[in-house]
Amino acid sequence: MEKVLYKSTRDSSKLVTASQAILKGLSDDGGLFVPTALPKLDKSIDELSKMDYKGIAYEVMKLFLSDFTEDELKNCIDNAYDEKFDTKEIVPITEADGAFYLELYHGSTIAFKDMALSILPHLMTTAAKKNNISNEIVILTATSGDTGKAALAGFADVKGTKIIVFYPKGGVSFIQERQMVTQTGDNTIVIGIKGNFDDAQTGVKKIFGDKEFAKQLADKGYQFSSANSINIGRLVPQVVYYVYAYAKLLSDKKISEGEKINVVVPTGNFGNILAAYFAKNMGIPIAKLICASNENKVLYDFFETGVYDRNREFMLTNSPSMDILISSNLERLIYLIAGEDSDKNASLMKSLVSEGRYEISKDMKDKLDSFTGGFATQEETCAKIKDMYEKNGYVLDTHTAVASKVYDDYVKKTGDKTKTVIASTASPFKFTTSVMEAIEGKKSDEPDFELVDRLSSISGVKVPRAIDEIRTAPTRHDHVCEKDKMADAVRSFLGI
Numbered sequence: 001m002e003k004v005l006y007k008s009t010r011d012s013s014k015l016v017t018a019s020q021a022i023l024k025g026l027s028d029d030g031g032l033f034v035p036t037a038l039p040k041l042d043k044s045i046d047e048l049s050k051m052d053y054k055g056i057a058y059e060v061m062k063l064f065l066s067d068f069t070e071d072e073l074k075n076c077i078d079n080a081y082d083e084k085f086d087t088k089e090i091v092p093i094t095e096a097d098g099a100f101y102l103e104l105y106h107g108s109t110i111a112f113k114d115m116a117l118s119i120l121p122h123l124m125t126t127a128a129k130k131n132n133i134s135n136e137i138v139i140l141t142a143t144s145g146d147t148g149k150a151a152l153a154g155f156a157d158v159k160g161t162k163i164i165v166f167y168p169k170g171g172v173s174f175i176q177e178r179q180m181v182t183q184t185g186d187n188t189i190v191i192g193i194k195g196n197f198d199d200a201q202t203g204v205k206k207i208f209g210d211k212e213f214a215k216q217l218a219d220k221g222y223q224f225s226s227a228n229s230i231n232i233g234r235l236v237p238q239v240v241y242y243v244y245a246y247a248k249l250l251s252d253k254k255i256s257e258g259e260k261i262n263v264v265v266p267t268g269n270f271g272n273i274l275a276a277y278f279a280k281n282m283g284i285p286i287a288k289l290i291c292a293s294n295e296n297k298v299l300y301d302f303f304e305t306g307v308y309d310r311n312r313e314f315m316l317t318n319s320p321s322m323d324i325l326i327s328s329n330l331e332r333l334i335y336l337i338a339g340e341d342s343d344k345n346a347s348l349m350k351s352l353v354s355e356g357r358y359e360i361s362k363d364m365k366d367k368l369d370s371f372t373g374g375f376a377t378q379e380e381t382c383a384k385i386k387d388m389y390e391k392n393g394y395v396l397d398t399h400t401a402v403a404s405k406v407y408d409d410y411v412k413k414t415g416d417k418t419k420t421v422i423a424s425t426a427s428p429f430k431f432t433t434s435v436m437e438a439i440e441g442k443k444s445d446e447p448d449f450e451l452v453d454r455l456s457s458i459s460g461v462k463v464p465r466a467i468d469e470i471r472t473a474p475t476r477h478d479h480v481c482e483k484d485k486m487a488d489a490v491r492s493f494l495g496i
């Protein structure tokens with residue numbers, strides 16, 4: 001098998017192995033790791049359609065993580081996709097209202113982040129062993145709500161690791177916050193910051209880039225790594241489910257071999273949809289990649305105009321995991337459409353920092369023809385949840401509803417009848433308050449857990465284990481810090 005190496009989007013001169021890229025998370029120059037060449041599937045779709053989720057996971061991941069042995073990778077996969085998921089299929093597909101909902105939320109924290117974060121700790125500890133690393137790995141993560149809990153659940157009590165999670169205090173749902181602050185595990189810490197997600201993410205990036213800090217850590221036997229979706233160990237496991245979706249639709253005879261599909265992804269940091277783009281490049285017949293935004297529609301504007309501009313008001317919406325103005329993973333796409341020109345990419349990213357905006361060339365924009373963007377307002381999102389429930393008895397979470405509404409608009413505008421997969425990124429139970437408000441047409445002042453029970457009764461869906469667990473769990477984390485004091489908080493937790 002051809003060995004895939006990784007280079008930074010801001011400096012192509014240095015190459016690292018996949019395991020080194022996973023350990024580092026972000027390149028020293030601030031760039032993101034990308035494979036030297038996007039791999040192609042070496043099994044036919046017909047062969048893949050006879051495999052289960054784990055089988056396909058191996059076939060996809062072996063191509064990206066080519067310095068892992070077969071045993072190592074299969075071991076990671078077995079440890080990840082097990083009874084933590086509430087269904088043997090791992091990713092069920094539900095057909096509703098003319099589209100296929102790819103339910104990525106059956107893992108331990110009921111959001112799609114589990115798809116990657118249940119395997120990342122295993123990839124990372126395996127990578128440490130392969131590289132003879134004896135330092136303890138400190139995972140530093142900024143979350144808009146779902147990554148935090150999924151990372152905590154993945155890394156809790158994993159030997160040789162600690163995990164520190166920063167979230168925007170007041171910027172996540174009640175359930176999301178409960179999930180995080182009740183997290184067990186001696187190696188975990190959760191900190192609310194007085195700021196929004198972009199502040200948290202910027203703070204984490206700054207700590208990663210601080211050479212002096214890194215040196216102090218090393219002296220104490222620690223090194224940082226990232227569980228954010230900039231880590232290639234997050235991105236690669238996400239490619240799997242798009243390959244799986246195609247193979248499963250084929251084996252269920254919902255599509256015929258070679259038939260093209262469209263994919264709609266509710267997008268924030270651009271990780272999930274980039275994984276779909278990688279799947280397309282691997283050979284999965286995907287026609288359009290439809291990027292769905294909420295009112296923070298910086299990506300919609302980018303796909304329309306070629307200008308990425310974060311100079312705008314930041315909105316807190318009912319799809320908080322997409323409340324993002326700086327979509328970090330977009331940098332990988334920018335790099336690719338710049339013809340893998342790291343200088344060109346670096347200068348655009350520099351302008352994003354200094355001006356808050358950049359504009360791509362016509363040449364680059366032409367290479368985005370498989371992408372299209374759309375957005376939905378909060379009212380439209382609520383209306384979609386209600387409509388879907390009333391017509392089909394199927395309950396969407398707010399993020400998935402954004403995608404669903406954007407898909408409706410896309411079909412109306414284009415008349416495109418291509419069969420379509422919609423990435424369903426969270427269980428409605430994770431956003432019960434907003435979902436029930438949408439269905440019942442008014443905000444309820446009942447306690448969240450009563451709404452949870454009512455959602456269960458009207459939808460006929462059992463309350464997920466992840467929700468039952470936090471009803472009575474004690475709060476273990478109540479730290480809050482200023483957005484410019486994040487580094488101090490890290491030092492204090494690590495005793496530096």
Ligand SMILES: *Cc1c(COP(=O)(O)O)cnc(C)c1O
Nearest residue numbers: 146268269270271272321425426
């Ligand atoms: C993280 C998240 C998203 C956005 O995914 P990106 O990979 O950041 O684009 C969408 N929906 C939910 C529920 C999420 O948790």
